[in-house]
Amino acid sequence: xxxxxxxxINVGLIGLGTVGTGVARILLSKRRAILQRTGFDxxxxxxxxxxxxxxxxxxxKGVRITSTPTHITRDPDIxxxxxxxxGTTHAHRCLTSALSNSKDVISANKALFAEKGLSLYRLSSRxxxxxxxxxxxxxxxxxxxxFKEGLASNRISSFYGILNxxxxxxxxxxSQKGKTYVEALKKAQASGFAEKNPRLDVNGADTAxxxxxxxxxxFHREIPFGRIFYEGISKISDIDVNFSAQMGYxxxxxxIARLEPQMELRVHPVLLRSDHPLASIHGVNNAVLVRxxxxxxxxxxxxxxxERPTASAVVSxxxxxxxxxxxxxxxxxxxxxxxxxxxxxxxxxxYYLRFQVEDRPGMLGKLARVLGANGISISSVHxxxxxxxxxxxxxxxxxxxxxxxxxxxxxxxxxxxxxxQAVLIRVE
Amino acid sequence: xxxxxxxxINVGLIGLGTVGTGVARILLSKRRAILQRTGFDxxxxxxxxxxxxxxxxxxxKGVRITSTPTHITRDPDIxxxxxxxxGTTHAHRCLTSALSNSKDVISANKALFAEKGLSLYRLSSRxxxxxxxxxxxxxxxxxxxxFKEGLASNRISSFYGILNxxxxxxxxxxSQKGKTYVEALKKAQASGFAEKNPRLDVNGADTAxxxxxxxxxxFHREIPFGRIFYEGISKISDIDVNFSAQMGYxxxxxxIARLEPQMELRVHPVLLRSDHPLASIHGVNNAVLVRxxxxxxxxxxxxxxxERPTASAVVSxxxxxxxxxxxxxxxxxxxxxxxxxxxxxxxxxxYYLRFQVEDRPGMLGKLARVLGANGISISSVHxxxxxxxxxxxxxxxxxxxxxxxxxxxxxxxxxxxxxxQAVLIRVE
Numbered sequence: 001x002x003x004x005x006x007x008x009i010n011v012g013l014i015g016l017g018t019v020g021t022g023v024a025r026i027l028l029s030k031r032r033a034i035l036q037r038t039g040f041d042x043x044x045x046x047x048x049x050x051x052x053x054x055x056x057x058x059x060x061k062g063v064r065i066t067s068t069p070t071h072i073t074r075d076p077d078i079x080x081x082x083x084x085x086x087g088t089t090h091a092h093r094c095l096t097s098a099l100s101n102s103k104d105v106i107s108a109n110k111a112l113f114a115e116k117g118l119s120l121y122r123l124s125s126r127x128x129x130x131x132x133x134x135x136x137x138x139x140x141x142x143x144x145x146x147f148k149e150g151l152a153s154n155r156i157s158s159f160y161g162i163l164n165x166x167x168x169x170x171x172x173x174x175s176q177k178g179k180t181y182v183e184a185l186k187k188a189q190a191s192g193f194a195e196k197n198p199r200l201d202v203n204g205a206d207t208a209x210x211x212x213x214x215x216x217x218x219f220h221r222e223i224p225f226g227r228i229f230y231e232g233i234s235k236i237s238d239i240d241v242n243f244s245a246q247m248g249y250x251x252x253x254x255x256i257a258r259l260e261p262q263m264e265l266r267v268h269p270v271l272l273r274s275d276h277p278l279a280s281i282h283g284v285n286n287a288v289l290v291r292x293x294x295x296x297x298x299x300x301x302x303x304x305x306x307e308r309p310t311a312s313a314v315v316s317x318x319x320x321x322x323x324x325x326x327x328x329x330x331x332x333x334x335x336x337x338x339x340x341x342x343x344x345x346x347x348x349x350x351y352y353l354r355f356q357v358e359d360r361p362g363m364l365g366k367l368a369r370v371l372g373a374n375g376i377s378i379s380s381v382h383x384x385x386x387x388x389x390x391x392x393x394x395x396x397x398x399x400x401x402x403x404x405x406x407x408x409x410x411x412x413x414x415x416x417x418x419x420x421q422a423v424l425i426r427v428e
Numbered sequence: 429x430x431x432x433x434x435x436x437i438n439v440g441l442i443g444l445g446t447v448g449t450g451v452a453r454i455l456l457s458k459r460r461a462i463l464q465r466t467g468f469d470x471x472x473x474x475x476x477x478x479x480x481x482x483x484x485x486x487x488x489k490g491v492r493i494t495s496t497p498t499h500i501t502r503d504p505d506i507x508x509x510x511x512x513x514x515g516t517t518h519a520h521r522c523l524t525s526a527l528s529n530s531k532d533v534i535s536a537n538k539a540l541f542a543e544k545g546l547s548l549y550r551l552s553s554r555x556x557x558x559x560x561x562x563x564x565x566x567x568x569x570x571x572x573x574x575f576k577e578g579l580a581s582n583r584i585s586s587f588y589g590i591l592n593x594x595x596x597x598x599x600x601x602x603s604q605k606g607k608t609y610v611e612a613l614k615k616a617q618a619s620g621f622a623e624k625n626p627r628l629d630v631n632g633a634d635t636a637x638x639x640x641x642x643x644x645x646x647f648h649r650e651i652p653f654g655r656i657f658y659e660g661i662s663k664i665s666d667i668d669v670n671f672s673a674q675m676g677y678x679x680x681x682x683x684i685a686r687l688e689p690q691m692e693l694r695v696h697p698v699l700l701r702s703d704h705p706l707a708s709i710h711g712v713n714n715a716v717l718v719r720x721x722x723x724x725x726x727x728x729x730x731x732x733x734x735e736r737p738t739a740s741a742v743v744s745x746x747x748x749x750x751x752x753x754x755x756x757x758x759x760x761x762x763x764x765x766x767x768x769x770x771x772x773x774x775x776x777x778x779y780y781l782r783f784q785v786e787d788r789p790g791m792l793g794k795l796a797r798v799l800g801a802n803g804i805s806i807s808s809v810h811x812x813x814x815x816x817x818x819x820x821x822x823x824x825x826x827x828x829x830x831x832x833x834x835x836x837x838x839x840x841x842x843x844x845x846x847x848x849q850a851v852l853i854r855v856e
Contacts, residue, residue, distance in 0.1 A: 026581050026722065037580060037648075134578075140723030142570075142578025150562075150570025153454050153462065153743035220465075277729070280708055294454065294740035295568030295730060301705070302726035312722035315581035323752075 006041040009322050012072030012103075014048040014094055015085030019108055019135065021058055022311025023082060028058075034315075040322045046072050048085075073097035079325070080318055083107040084135075092116055099123045104325060106317045108135030108310055111200075114212035114225050130324055132317030137163065137210040138286045140309030141302040142316065146290070147217040154292030156218040160428075161255040163210040165284035165304035166194045166201040167233050171251055172282045174241045181236060193284055193305065203232035204253065204267045211255040214288070215265055218257065221339035223265065229344035230267035235423055239392055240354060243382065244271050244425075247396075250279035251425070262342040271352055271427040345403040350379065350427035353395045353409065356419040359386075364393065366417055374408040376400045390419045396427070434469040437750050440500030440531075442476040442522055443513030447536055447563065449486055450739025451510060456486075462743075468750045474500050476513075501525035507753070508746055511535040512563075520544055527551045532753060534745045536563030536738055539628075542640035543653050558752055560745030565591065565638040566714045568737030569730035570744065574718070575645040582720030584646040588856075589683040591638040593712035593732035594622040594629040595661050599679055600710045602669045609664060621712055621733065631660035632681065632695045639683040642716070643693055646685065649767035651693065657772035658695035663851055667820055668782060671810065672699050672853075675824075677780075678707035679853070690770040699780055699855040773831040778807070778855035781825065781837065784818045784847040792821065794845055802836040804828045818847045824855070 011027065013020055027044045035041045046064040048071065066072070072081055073094060081098035083105060085091050091112050098105050099120065107113065113120065113133055124131050134144045138161075147156070162168050166188050173184035185202070188194035200206045208230040212223045233253050244251050249271040258264040272279040277299050281287040286304025291297050303309045357363045368378060382394040397405065409422050439455065441448055455472045463469045474492040476499065494500070500509055501522060509526035511533060513519050519540050526533050527548065535541065541548065541561055552559050562572045566589075575584070590596050594616050601612035613630070616622035628634045636658040640651045661681050672679050677699040686692040700707040705727050709715040714732025719725050731737045785791045796806060810822040825833065837850050 022722075030581060033583075034581065140579075140720070141726055142574050145573065145578050146570050149748060150573050150744055151568075151740065152465065152747050153458060153740050155461075277708075280705075292568070292740065294450075294736040294743075296734075296737055298569055298728070298730035300726070300728055303724040306724075308722045309724055312579065312581050312720065315722075316578055319580050320577060 006035055007039060007322065007326065008041045008043060009080055009318070010043050010045045010078045011080050011082060011318070012046045012048070012075060012078040013044060013082045013084065014069055014072060015083065016047055016049045016056065017084065017086070018307045019310045019314065020084040021056075022307035023084065023314050024060065025058055026311055026315050034319065038319050038322070040319060042318060045078060046075065048072050069094045070097060073103065074101050078103060080321065081105045082314060082318065083109060084314070088112045088116060092120070095120055096123060099127050099129050102127055102129060104130045104132070104321045106132040106135070106314055106321065108133070108314060110136040110206065110209035110213055114209035117213070117216070118222060130321045132314075132321050133213060134317040135310045135314040137213055138288060138300070139165070139302055139304040139306065140312045141286060141288070141300045142313065143214070143288050143300050144217060145316070145320070146298070146300065147214065151290065151292050151295055151298070154294045156290060156292050157260060158258040159214065159218060159288055159290040160257070160278060161207075161211065161214065161288040162252055162278055162281050162286055163207045163255050163288075163304065164201055164253060165286060166198060167207070167253040168281065168286070168304070169193055169284050170202070170233065171236070171241065171253065174236075174238055175245060175250065176282070178238065178242075180238050181234065202234050204230035207253060207255050207267045211257060211265060211267055214255075215257045215339070218290075219259055219263065219339060221263070221337060223339050224341065227341040228265045228267065231269070233269055235421070236269055236425075237423070239384070240352070240423060240425065243384070243394055244352065248274050249427070250274050250276070252278060252281070254278070254428070256428075263339050264342050264347060266344055266347070269425050271425055276428070345401070345406070347402045348399050349402065350399055351397045351405050352425040352427055353397065353405075354423040355393045355395075355412065355417075356390045357393045357417060358419075359389060359391045363417060367393070367395070367412055370412050370415075371395070371397070371408050374404050374411070376404055376408055434463055435467060435750065435754065436469045436471060437508055437746070438471050438473045438506045439508050439510060439746070440474045440476070440503060440506040441472060441510045441512065442497055442500060443511065444475055444477045444484065445512065445514070446735045447738045447742065448510075448512040449484075450735035451512065451742050452486055452488065454739055454743050462747065466747050466750070468747060470746060473506060474503065476500050497522045498525060501531065502529050506531060508749065509533045510742060510746065511537060512742070516540045516544060520548070523548055524551060527555050527557050530555055530557060532558045532560070532749045534560040534563070534742055534749065536561070536742060538564040538634065538637035538641055542637035545641075545644070546650060558749045560742075560749050561641060562745040563738045563742040565641055566716060566728070567593070567730055567732040567734065568740045569714060569716070569728045570741065571642070571716050571728050572645060573744070573748070574726070574728065575642065579718065579720050579723055579726070582722045584718060584720050585688060586686040587642065587646060587716055587718045588685070588706060589635075589639065589642065589716040590680055590706055590709050590714055591635045591683050591716075591732065592629055592681060593714060594626060595635070595681040596709065596714070596732070597621055597712050598630070598661065599664070599669065599681065602664075602666055603673060603678065604710070606666065606670075608666050609662065630662050632658035635681060635683050635695045639685060639693060639695055642683075643685045643767070646718075647687055647691065647767060649691070649765060651767050652769065655769040656693045656695065659697070661697055663849070664697055664853075665851070667812070668780070668851060668853065671812070671822055672780065676702050677855070678702050678704070680706060680709070682706070682856070684856075691767050692770050692775060694772055694775070697853050699853055704856070773829070773834070775830045776827050777830065778827055779825045779833050780853040780855055781823045781833075782851040783821045783823075783840065783845075785821045785845060786817060786847075787819045791845060795821070795823065795840060798840050798843075799823070799825070799836050802832045802839075804832055804836055
């Protein structure tokens with residue numbers, strides 16, 4: 001919907017990294033197109049960067065460059081503050097200042113909002129300001145909008161997400177090109193997808209941050225980030241990837257959110273049956289599979305990272321917030337009640353267990369006895385032939401509680417039956 | 429965003445079929461939840477049905493029942509008119525009356541808006557009223573919202589859609605369960621998905637209606653419905669489905685929209701490589717694969733039909749329009765310029781051709797000569813053995829123009845070389 005008269009929105013942008021540059025580029029190059037389509041004239045007034053003198057690939061003629069965030073957050077002319085600096089401490093300070101000075105804020109900072117979001121939400125509510133986070137999850141997929149608006153008449157009962165493009169690229173390279181974990185990680189870094197320090201990606205924390213942000217919207221509860229169990233992909237070996245493929249499974253790092261009977265929020269590698277809708281999401285793609293009481297299952301897929309998709313999401317937030325602002329209303333008043341999250345130890349699931357066992361008779365019987373004594377029944381067993389003293393032994397269990405399985409694995413590891421850490425992957 | 433004060437929206441609903449019942453049910457059973465989440469209190473004031481005395485599975489206590497549409501469209505209390513009666517003539521009259529009486533309108537009537545949308549859009553613009561069509565395409569997938577808002581900073585260059593659940597179910601049953609077309613259609617009808625008269629589904633018209641609605645939003649042009657080429661699935665045989673599977677293809681009824689170099693809008697069966705994202709969309713699911721200049725490729729998948737998904741989409745429109753209404757602004761003023769659509773005869777593609785030829789030597793040579801003389805080169809040939817006088821001969825061509833291929837096929841059919849109509853399927 002366009003208005004006859006243009007409405008000017010002055011924008012301050014903090015951070016000019018990959019996504020920040022993308023946002024600046026869209027605002028400068030598509031200003032007219034956006035004005036025509038929406039009736040809002042977004043003017044990039046000020047950009048805050050660490051090094052204002054640095055040469056940049058983007059021409060910022062007519063834009064004020066500063067290294068002082070308060071030149072943006074306290075500028076009475078500025079309507080929207082777009083925070084794309086990353087990190088949590090400084091970003092928290094900038095956003096607090098922006099909200100306190102009656103700016104609407106748009107951010108792609110998932111770590112900040114997952115871990116310290118509550119104080120910012122409370123402040124935004126008090127100041128009657130809006131927060132846009134579409135850029136924080138799923139790259140250009142309009143998933144936050146779908147949760148908030150498109151599925152507004154639904155009670156969302158569960159969602160499952162592939163939310164980290166780097167991890168998905170690594171697992172895809174391992175399964176499709178037979179790479180080892182280390183080779184696949186190097187490939188992801190070389191192609192510019194993985195960070196130089198990919199720890200937050202591969203250890204599952206980034207996915208958990210995104211899960212926290214989505215779960216808040218889906219379940220209308222405050223999510224205590226510390227209660228989200230997460231586990232990454234760095235222990236996954238090419239043996240696991242290949243062997244699960246042979247059994248008809250695909251290995252994915254999944255964010256899992258279920259509302260009932262008690263809220264489950266967890267991030268870990270999962271064996272998915274190869275005909276599962278998320279099993280065919282490859283490379284840097286992200287995907288979210290949502291189940292709503294009215295809509296049934298809906299799947300969203302798109303590039304999960306990169307300058308352009310994320311910048312596209314940030315700009316769509318800016319447009320939405322400009323519209324909402326003209327409504328003259330602020331954010332929802334409700335402070336959500338805290339979610340009670342089921343401890344992962346109580347989760348029941350099937351398990352894939354891989355042990356390194358000595359290649360001699362009777363080993364399986366011994367392992368099976370420990371599992372049986374802990375109430376875990378075996379669905380199938382696979383021993384992989386290898387000309388070595390220690391060989392991989394893979395056990396698929398029936399449904400069992402996480403606690404019992406971990407307990408049994410601990411007992412087995414303490415014995416002299418196996419070498420190395422056992423690998424434990426949940427089967428969905 | 430919720431307001432402190434509830435804003436009352438009085439709703440009139442015309443039509444209480446499958447989707448209408450779903451909308452009424454959501455409005456009555458989720459009124460409080462929607463109020464809490466959005467700040468809008470939707471009150472179902474009046475329902476218009478053909479037979480007001482008929483017993484219904486839904487209790488409509490407190491709702492006025494009428495068989496006179498103007499009791500809704502002229503009621504000064506009513507804010508939103510939800511048209512779910514279907515058909516084009518009466519529905520057009522109802523919506524015209526509603527808009528003329530300053531109501532916002534929500535409809536899932538794709539035939540009406542694809543074929544006669546322009547007059548309604550013009551009227552809505554003149555009356556400063558809004559039109560919501562989310563329910564018309566893709567069941568519960570918030571695809572119209574994604575086009576209008578989520579991807580607002582993108583130039584959409586193409587999209588591909590599986591937009592008819594019945595056709596997709598039939599093709600899935602044929603490919604996965606080895607059913608014939610007639611068996612699969614019966615199954616779809618028995619399970620309540622296909623209409624008793626499934627003509628508009630299987631002849632591609634329904635998909636073309638949806639394509640017209642989406643293309644208008646994606647390309648910001650008025651789409652002349654008569655220029656959309658469409659072809660259905662009723663000529664597809666199990667031979668084609670099975671044989672394409674053997675060659676690594678999946679057969680789908682696809683809506684294709686491309687902006688460049690000249691706009692292409694068409695609906696027809698297509699052979700997709702089995703690793704194509706749309707090849708794995710099965711059963712009653714719908715899917716849209718969008719390419720935007722910022723976002724790259726985004727895929728949306730969900731149940732394409734049925735009471736609940738579509739009703740969910742209609743209600744999300746009602747909420748959005750209530751919000752926009754509070755903005756105090758009407759629809760976009762622009763009357764779109766008419767799109768120039770490339771004639772299908774000029775489209776270039778690869779082709780799958782199936783002929784019924786007499787099983788004697790030299791037949792292939794004769795067909796190949798006709799194709800060659802028309803500038804069509806053959807990529808591969810497959811003759812299927814059968815204990816019959818006439819056997820299927822399948823030819824895959826290299827890129828060729830539709831006009832030349834159709835011409836060659838016509839010549840071949842006129843000759844005495846083949847029996848029955850040839851089958852021609854485009855390969856994407």
